[in-house]
Amino acid sequence: MEVITIQNEAMQTLLKSNAELTQKFGELIERLETALSGFAPSNQIANPLEWADTDQTCKMLNISPRTLQKYRDDSVLPFSTIGGKKYFKIADIKHILEENYTAI
Structure with missing residues (x-):
């Protein structure tokens, strides 16, 4: 030392x-x-955990990007587009899964 x-x-x-x-x-x-503090109130900033991009959504639903595009085209799953990139609300994804759930 x-x-x-x-x-x-x-x-x-x-x-x-x-x-x-x-x-x-x-x-x-x-x-x-x-x-x-003057830029944007925190309640107006989107929580990134509430949204998923195309890759994340495909993984969640275990579908291909083409199938996801068909869901968009057929208005099965609502989405938002920013700069050409698509985003999906996780709540909408969960709703689609619950809506189509069948118990055996």
């Missing part, structure tokens, strides 16, 4: 600098939080 010694005056200078940096960092965090 290596022991490093430092003069008391130098240590006090380091501690003062650290305290000043900590205070400035705290002020920057507060300013950032204030600036970001």
Whole structure:
């Protein structure tokens, strides 16, 4: 183990600098939080766990992308398109599964 010694005056200078940096960092965090709070209320941001893309939906339903396209074309499963990418509500997927459930 290596022991490093430092003069008391130098240590006090380091501690003062650290305290000043900590205070400035705290002020920057507060300013950032204030600036970001005006963008969008958190209740308006979509929860990514509520939506699935095409690949995820195909895996959930154990179907091919072509079958999923047929479901979209036939209005079996509602979807949203953003930038050419399709998204499906997980609640809608669950509803389709429940609606077509048959007990043996």
